[in-house]
Amino acid sequence: MKSFTKILTAALIGTTFLVAPVLAAKVPAGTNLAADQTFTYRVLDEHSSVDPQIVEDVSGSEIVRDIFEGLLNQDALGNLIPGVATSWEASNGNLTYTFKLRKEAKWSNGDPVTANDFVYAWQRLADPETASAYAWYMEIMSLENAKEIIAGEKEPSELGVSAPDDYTLVVNLTAPLPYFAAMTTHASTFPSPQKVIEEFGAEWTKPGNIVSNGAYVLTEHVPNERSVRERNPMYWNDAETVITKVTALVINDEDAALIRYLAGELDRTEVPAGQYPRLKKENPNEAISFPRLCSYYYSFNVSDSGPEAFKDERVRQALSYALDRNVVTEQVLKGGQFPAYTFTPGTTANFTVPDVPIGQMTQAERDAKAKDLMEAAGYNKDNPLKFELLYNTSEEHKKVATVAAQMWKQKLGVEATLANQEWKVFLEVRGKQDFDLARGGWCGDYNEASTFLDLMTTPSGYNDGKYSNAELDKLMTDAKTAADPSANYTRVEEIMAEEMPIIPVYHYTGVYMMNESIIGSWPVKNVEQNWYSRDLYKVEK
C-alpha cells in the first residue's frame, strides 16, 4: 500500500493553513434557482455500506461524503477546503498535525461534533474487531501504532490520535507526510457517532437509526433499488445548501438507465459506449464529457510464466504501434476519450506529456514500423504470433479487445484469442500472472503522476506484468524526495515508450447525460470526481 507516497500539491507543503474567509464555489449572486431542487442519479450497483469506516466502493463513498463530513473537503477544482476543521497546522517536522475544529458543527441529533468523534472513528477504523477493508488506510496515513493495532499487538486506544479538548485534534505520525491533511478528505476518516453505534450495533446505519454530521441524512434505503438522502437541518452550513433531496437509483442495465433518463426519471446517467455523438446531437445541452484521471491499458506478462515472445521488446512495440488508438476513441467509444501514448493522463497536475516517438508519428508510419518490428522479431504470416488477450466481462472491454485483435490480425497476422472472465476470476488470474496480455484500468488515487507511474516499479503490488527496470525504480524512488520530480516522470514515460511493458490505449472521460439545469454546478474540473451534493444546485431553464 504505497499509493500516497507523494506530495499532493505544492501548496500543501507549508506548515500553517488558515481558513480563507470566503468559501469556494457557492451559488453566484444573481443565479435564478429552479423551484425543484432534487437530484436523482443512476448508480450501477448497490453501495457496499454507508458506514464511513466500512464503505469501500465509489457509490458508497459518494453517499458517505454527503451524509458525513470529515476534517477537510475538496472544492470544485479538487483543492482542499475546510470541513469540520477550520484550520490545521503541521509541526515537529511534519510528524505532528493539529486540527482546530469548528464549534458550530453538529450531529443530526443536535449533539456537537467534537474531536473525540474523530478519535473514536479512527480507532474504530484500525481496530481488528471492526475488520474494515480500509484499515490499511490508517497505516498509510502513518499514524503511530496503526500497524501494531491492525496486527492485534496493541490496543486501539494507543493509536496516535488524541483530543486535548473538544475542538482540537492532534495526530502523531511515524513518517513526515507533507500531504497528510489532504488524506483526511477520504471517507474512511470521517467521524462516526459512538453513542449511536453502541446503541444499535450493526443496525446503526439503517435510516431512522443513523445519526450523521453531513449536509444530508439517509432517510430511505431499499437495497438494490434506491437510497434517499435529505437535508440535515442541523448541518452547520445548511443555510448555503441548495439541493434538498438526493436519490440514487440502482439500475444495472445502462441502456435501461438511458431510457429512464430520456423519460425524465433521472438527472444523471452514464452514456453507453459509442452513443455520445448521437446524444450530443439530439440533446446538445445535456450530453457532457470531461477528462478523468484514469488510464486504460493492456499489460504484457513479461514474467517467467508469460509467453516467450513478449520478452522481446520488438514484439511489444509492434503490438503497441499497430493498435490504432484513434479508431478506439473516435469510432468505438466515441465519448471524447483521449488516445493514450503515455501511461499518465495529460490532465494530471504538474505533468507534461513527453514527446515520445509513438505519439509523434502518423498511424501509417506506426503501422509500417510495427510490420518491420514484427518481421525483425521473426514473426510473419507463416509463423504467426499467437497469444490470449484477457479482459473482464463488459460490453466496452469486449469492443476494445475485439477491435484490437482485428487490427493485429490484419496488420501483423497476429492471432490473438479473446478471453473474458468475470471480475473476481479475472483479478485472481491476472494477479497470479496467469495470462499473456491483460486489460488494465487505473484511476489515480490523487492528482499527481506517481499515482500512475509507481505501478510500473518492481515492488508494486499492481505491477501485474512483473515488469522490472532498475533505472525506472531509481527514478521513482528519487522522485519522492525531489524538489521538482517532473523530469523523473518524463524520463520514466520515455523508458516505458521505449520498452513498452504496457500498451496505453486511452485516457478515460466522464461521459454523462445530465440535466442541463445542474450541469453548471457539476465539478467537471475535479478530475478525481469527488463531488458533494451540497455544492450542487439547479438553475431555472
Next chain:
Amino acid sequence: MFKFILKRLGIAIPTLLILIVFSFTLMHSAPGGPFTSERPLPPQVLANIEAKYGLDQPFYKQVTNYIVGIVTKGDFGPSFKYKDRTVNDIIAQGFPVTLKYGIWSFIIAVSVGISLGTVAAIKHNSITDYFAVGFSIGAQVLPNFVMAPILVIIFTLWLGWLPGGGWNGGQWQYLIMPVIALSTSYMASIARIMRSSMLEVLNSNYIRTAKAKGLSNRQIIFKHALKPALLPVITYLGPAFVGMITGSVVIDMYFSTGGIGQMFVNSALNRDYSVIMGITILIGVLTIAFNLVVDILYAWIDPKIRY
C-alpha cells in the same frame, strides 16, 4: 395421502442438505473470494476480515457452523459485501418484491392462459382459435429480455404512461411491465396446453354422451370438461413457477425492481457466499414446497391417482 406428504417432507431434508453442501463447496472452490479486490488487501487486514467472518476456519467447520446457525437460530449470517446488512435482511427486503410480481404473473398467466385455451378449444377452427394459437406460439418463444426493452420503449419513452423501472413499494404502475414481461410466455404455454387437452376432453365419449343428453354447452364445460382438462395444466404449474423465479433475474436486471433474482446473480459474481447460500436455500425450499402442492392438487383433481 398423509403418508405421501410425510414421505415427501422426509426427502426434503436430505435434499436441502445436499443442496447446501454442494453450493457451499462449489462457491468456495471458485477462483477469487469475497475480499478479492482490484487493489489487493494487505495480509494482516485480510486476516482480520477473514477472522471476523469465520473464513479462517477449516472448510468442514464452516459448513457445519453454517448449518447449525440456520437450524438453531434461523440465522443465515452476515453479507460479506453489504457489510451493514445480514442475509436475513437482504432476503426480507428482496423476496417480497419477487413474490409480489411473481404471484401476479402467476395469477395472470394461469387465469388468462386457461381462459384463452378454453375459448380456443370451444371455438375450434374459428378466427378466435387461430388468433389464440398464433399468439400462444409466438409469445412462447419470445425471450423476456427482448420483450422488456420493447415494453419500456413503448410505454415509457413513447407513450409516457408508465415509469421505466424501479419498484417504489410495488405500486401498480411499477408492477405492470414486470408482470407482462414475466407472464406472457407462461400464459402462452398454458393456453396451448389447455387448448389441446380441452379439445381431447370435448371429443371424448362421456362428453358426447352429455351432449346427447341435451345438457347446455355451459353446463358441459364447467361441470364436466373443465376439471379433467385442467390436469395437464396442473402438471405444468410446478415447472412454470420455478421458471418464473428464474425469470426474475431478467426482470430485476431490466426493471431494477430489487428482487432476489438479480441479488443472486450479483452475489455469485461478488462471491458473497452467505447471500448466495441464503437465496439458493430459499429457492430450494420453494421448489420442493411447490412441487408438493402441485402433486396434492393433482391427486385432488384426479381421484384415480393414489399415492
Next chain:
Amino acid sequence: MVIRSKKIAQMAENLAAHEMGKSHSLWADARRRFFKNKAAVISLIVLTLIVAFAFLAPYFTKWSNEEIDWAILGSVAEDGKPSFARGHFFGADPLGRDLFARVAQGTQISLMVGFVGAFIAVIVGTLYGAIAGYFGGRIDNIMMRIVDILMSIPYMFVLILLLVVFGRSIFMLFVGLGLISWLDMSRIVRGQTMVLKNKEFVEAAIAGGSTKFTIIVRHIIPNLLGIVIVYASLLVPAMILTESFISFLGLGVQEPNTSWGALISEGAGTVLYGTLWQLLFPLAFFVAGLFSFFFIGDGLRDALDPKDR
C-alpha cells in the same frame, strides 16, 4: 425451458403396450403418419433450410464472422444497414462486423448447443432410467430417490453458479444443460423398462445367457427408441432457450463466437439506437428455429404414439 413430461409419459405407457423393436411396419407407419402432418413437414423443411444456411452462408459472403468493416465502424447506425452494395445482407453489428456471417455462425453454435445438450441428457437419462428400471428393488429405490432429490434443486441457479465458478466455456454449458435435463427422461425410461423387462423377448434373452448389461443395451434400449426420439426433439428447443438466457446474463460463448441468444440480447439492448436489424434478423432465425422444433416434436409424438391406431 419447460417440457411437458406428462404427455410423453402417457405416450410411454401407450408404447409399452406395443413391442416396437423389430417391427418394421410400425416405423414405416410412423413415417407415413409424420409426413401427413403438414405443420411438421413444413417445419422440417424450414429447419433444413436453417441448417443449410448455417453451413453454406459463409460461402456467399466475403466477410467472416469476426472481420470488422473499418469503413463503417464509426457509423454503424447509418452505414451499417442491410445493404447488398456493401455486402452486408443483414447489416452490421455494433462493431461493424457482418451480421449475415455472424447469424450463420450463431446458428451453428445454437444448434450445436441444442443437439449436444439434448444428446447428453438423453444418453444419461436413458441409461440411468433403464438401469434403475431393469434392476429394480433397492437399486431402483436409491436411484429414484436421488432423482427426486435432484429434481428439487433449483437448477438454473446452480447452472449460473457453475458458469461463474468454472468460467464460461462451451463445454461447461453442455455439462450444465445436460445435467439439468436428464431427470425427466430417466423417470419415463424407468417406467417403460419395468414393463419391458417382463416381456417374452427379454426372458428369452435371459434364458439364452445374455448378461444384464447386454440385455439393457441390446434389448431394452432399442425398444425405448420412440420415446427417446420424441423427448430429444422437444429437448433441443428447450436447450436453445436456456442458452439464450445464459447469454443474456453474459455467461455464454466467448467472442468472437456468438449464438442466437447472444445476438438477440445484444440487438435488444441497442434497439433504442435505431439499429433494429441487429435484433430482427437473429430473432427471426431464433423464432423460426424454435417453431420448427416444436412442430417437429409434436409431429413425431403423434406419429410414434400407437394409441390412436
